[in-house]
Amino acid sequence: MSDKHTTDAVIIGAGPTGLFSVFELGLHDVKCHLIDILDKPGGQCAELYPEKPIYDIPAIPSCTGSELTAALMTQIKPFNAAFHFGEMAIEMKKQGEFWQVKTDAGTVIEAKVVVIAAGGGSFTPKRPPIAGIEEYEGKSVFYAVRKRDVFRDKDIVIAGGGDSALDWVLNLEPIAKSVTLLHRRNEFRAAPDSISKMRALVDAKRVSLQIGNFEAINGSGGQISSVAVSDEHKNVKGIPCNALLAFYGLTMKLGPVADFGLGMEGELIPVNTADFETSVPGVFAIGDICTYPGKMKLILSGFHEAALMAKKVFAYVHPERRYKFQYTTSSSDLKGKLHVSK
Amino acid sequence: MKIYVTDMSGNTHELEATEDWSVMEIIREGGIPILAQCGGSCACATCHVYVDKEWKDKITPPDEEEIAMLDGAFDVTEDSRLACCITFTEELDGLRVSLAAGSV
Ligand SMILES: Cc1cc2nc3c(=O)[nH]c(=O)nc-3n(C[C@H](O)[C@H](O)[C@H](O)COP(=O)(O)OP(=O)(O)OC[C@H]3O[C@@H](n4cnc5c(N)ncnc54)[C@H](O)[C@@H]3O)c2cc1C
Ligand code: FES
Numbered sequence: 001m002s003d004k005h006t007t008d009a010v011i012i013g014a015g016p017t018g019l020f021s022v023f024e025l026g027l028h029d030v031k032c033h034l035i036d037i038l039d040k041p042g043g044q045c046a047e048l049y050p051e052k053p054i055y056d057i058p059a060i061p062s063c064t065g066s067e068l069t070a071a072l073m074t075q076i077k078p079f080n081a082a083f084h085f086g087e088m089a090i091e092m093k094k095q096g097e098f099w100q101v102k103t104d105a106g107t108v109i110e111a112k113v114v115v116i117a118a119g120g121g122s123f124t125p126k127r128p129p130i131a132g133i134e135e136y137e138g139k140s141v142f143y144a145v146r147k148r149d150v151f152r153d154k155d156i157v158i159a160g161g162g163d164s165a166l167d168w169v170l171n172l173e174p175i176a177k178s179v180t181l182l183h184r185r186n187e188f189r190a191a192p193d194s195i196s197k198m199r200a201l202v203d204a205k206r207v208s209l210q211i212g213n214f215e216a217i218n219g220s221g222g223q224i225s226s227v228a229v230s231d232e233h234k235n236v237k238g239i240p241c242n243a244l245l246a247f248y249g250l251t252m253k254l255g256p257v258a259d260f261g262l263g264m265e266g267e268l269i270p271v272n273t274a275d276f277e278t279s280v281p282g283v284f285a286i287g288d289i290c291t292y293p294g295k296m297k298l299i300l301s302g303f304h305e306a307a308l309m310a311k312k313v314f315a316y317v318h319p320e321r322r323y324k325f326q327y328t329t330s331s332s333d334l335k336g337k338l339h340v341s342k
Numbered sequence: 343m344k345i346y347v348t349d350m351s352g353n354t355h356e357l358e359a360t361e362d363w364s365v366m367e368i369i370r371e372g373g374i375p376i377l378a379q380c381g382g383s384c385a386c387a388t389c390h391v392y393v394d395k396e397w398k399d400k401i402t403p404p405d406e407e408e409i410a411m412l413d414g415a416f417d418v419t420e421d422s423r424l425a426c427c428i429t430f431t432e433e434l435d436g437l438r439v440s441l442a443a444g445s446v
Binding site for chain 2: 044048049052120126128129160161162183184185187189213214232248249251252
């Protein structure tokens with residue numbers, strides 16, 4: 001499956017910085033495509049603290065992570081950016097005049113510039129710290145369900161205590177041979193409705209609930225045969241199964257961006273603070289992923305960096321046009337782009 | 343004041359402790375690698391530590407939010423805590439903790 005697009009700017013990361021870039025670039029007539037491994041916009045604000053208030057967004061005394069994300073989405077609406085969610089940017093290379101960014105889903109985006117707004121890295125599932133688990137991953141140990149049918153007639157252990165774990169218990173129970181839910185305590189943090197449905201299935205003996213710690217996996221050649229679980233007295237027992245789904249939340253990992261040839265400083269990309277271009281012309285880095293003397297990992301810094309980046313990107317995308325500084329308050333040109341009255 | 347932190351290789355480090363800092367901050371600023379991805383907001387469970395048994399009673403017990411967040415950690419035991427949720431006070435001078443898998 002290959003899906004090819006051509007645009008002005010491809011933005012890797014749809015956190016607050018990537019989102020606000022759409023606005024700043026849009027004012028400069030730069031069209032954008034965004035890629036994010038998450039299935040939703042907002043980056044850390046959406047994934048790590050949707051309900052927590054932020055108090056240091058200029059002129060907004062308080063808003064939560066999800067409110068900030070929703071407000072940014074409203075603000076950038078006039079620019080009709082294209083979003084590629086659930087995809088990881090894995091490769092960036094120059095093809096003639098254009099940059100080409102590829103994702104793990106086979107999408108190819110050609111653009112005049114690349115803006116890396118990858119924050120703390122791509123959100124990837126936490127892997128249980130169990131030696132040798134890699135051998136099983138994607139074969140019989142999974143951290144997400146891509147194809148539900150893979151689990152038909154299987155004996156499945158689902159580990160975790162949040163919404164993902166419970167949603168898949170409810171969703172896979174009808175097609176699985178057996179479902180065991182494994183959690184470290186007999187309390188769950190998930191939608192109340194899912195919890196009561198799960199409890200009803202446990203009472204009806206259609207789902208087995210095991211309280212304990214996930215210790216080890218047994219099996220061979222990538223095929224799991226049982227999960228070792230310890231109870232509060234450290235007694236270990238095996239739960240036979242042929243598939244394990246583990247939901248312990250997400251963690252940020254830099255991933256493929258490390259190999260994009262951007263002269264990394266540790267896990268960060270050094271930039272020039274006049275325009276946030278990296279050591280590679282036409283490739284920019286803003287937000288938490290970039291570094292320069294004095295950098296602070298704050299949302300407001302990312303917004304400022306986006307504005308300066310956009311000015312330089314304008315020169316790449318519209319070399320024939322003369323740059324003109326304008327205010328949104330007074331410029332009828334900008335107001336037209338924002339679809340607001342004159 | 344001091345705390346003692348045992349890393350994943352079993353080495354114990356003596357760190358200068360500062361009143362009102364979280365144990366995560368003392369570890370991080372003391373130069374011992376700890377992921378602490380959410381920067382101390384009880385939102386990531388990557389600052390998971392085991393508190394030495396003898397210190398357990400001296401520390402304010404975890405609140406509901408911390409207990410729920412520990413669901414996102416591995417190898418959780420009754421000694422498990424999130425280091426960003428323990429505030430260092432004078433009474434904790436000499437505290438001993440060990441880093442857990444998933445926090446480095
Ligand atoms: C609990 C908590 C509280 C905070 N409170 C505040 C606060 O009060 N004030 C403040 O200013 N800041 C706060 N921050 C920090 C703030 O959230 C970050 O500075 C901000 O999210 C950075 O935005 P970003 O867009 O640069 O990166 P991120 O928000 O990290 O977004 C980056 C996005 O890029 C994606 N990505 C990365 N690599 C790839 C790839 N290769 N392919 C596809 N997608 C990729 C990631 O999945 C992610 O969604 C807080 C952070 C946390 C965790
Ligand atoms: S630093 Fe994230 S939970 Fe402690």
